[in-house]
Amino acid sequence: MPEVREGVHDASGRKVAIVAGRFNDLVTATLVDGAVECFRRHGAGDEDVVVYWVPGAFEVPQLAMRIASSGEFDGVVCVGAIIRGETNHFDVLCQSVIDSIARVSEACSLPVTYGIVSAENLDQAIDRAGGKHGNKGWDSALALIEMMTLWKSGAGRG
Secondary structure, three states: OOOOOOOOOOOOOOOEEEEEEOOOHHHHHHHHHHHHHHHHHOOOOHHHEEEEEEOOHHHHHHHHHHHHOOOOOOEEEEEEEEEOOOOOHHHHHHHHHHHHHHHHHHHOOOOEEEEEEEEOOHHHHHHHEEEOOEEHHHHHHHHHHHHHHHHHOOOOOO
């Protein structure tokens, strides 16, 4: 049987940042609430969680890079909402934000997770921010907790 290494859901003693895009804040505020609650339920104290609000999803990876490079945090959750409008702006913005957050994750020496909701309409976005499809803020926070414990264990350092 091969050796298996997995992260655990324990945020105790971890300092985390949530970077949230204010545009579509009806949705994003719920994503932030879900992420904060996830950290609390998994052992993080309020003093261990810092929420940064930026104008929109496009600005999320910009601040996430700065925060991830600061050495102050153990991980970063990126949340926001991009809802399709009448132009192709949605497609361009979604891809740009995904690519930029991936670059942050690859460039920094700590885990960064993606909790940006992209939806065709407001109802779909609400469904993913605490509605019938769960809360993607919670999901991305839980993924970050697991990744932080793997990081701390020295995974991949040989």
